[in-house]
Amino acid sequence: MRTSSTLYFPRDPFREFESLFRQAFTPAEPMDSAFSPAAEAHRDGDDAVIRIELPGVDVANDVSVEVLGRDLVVSGERRDERAEESEGRRLQEIRYGSFRRVFNLGRAVNADSISASYDAGVLTIRVAGVYAEVSGQRIAITTPVSGSVESGATEHPAVEQAAS
Incomplete structure (x- = not known):
């Protein structure tokens, strides 16, 4: 008779992806007037790919991508650099200000496995191997x-x- 006291919990990649996906669409700070850029996350093989809409943002100077343990943190600011109008009304539907988005990766990753690119107003972040079996x-x-x-x-x- 063989007895086992194994504390192995099998990884459920679908549950981890669902958590990552849910996190992508949950604002970090739920404020009506806060700027929270739209984001989407999906799995591409063993990689996680996160896309964040940041049109009009100077990503070289105003956006930061960091990995903190199991979290990928994207923060920055969309600046309103227009001069204030002294007369008349102004319609403003574009939100400005600071933002911070946190994506839980399910496990700690090395910063060297993360790449980011910006094209046509979309920041694309690829976390290589986050879904690879250990x-x-x-x-x-x-x-x-x-x-x-x-x-x-x-x-x-x-x-x-x-x-x-």
């Missing part, structure tokens, strides 16, 4: 009798000689 690695166990043995092996030189 392979297990066998750990050697040291015993006082035989030195180093692979986990699960039961080799003892003294026992082998006695059996011969």
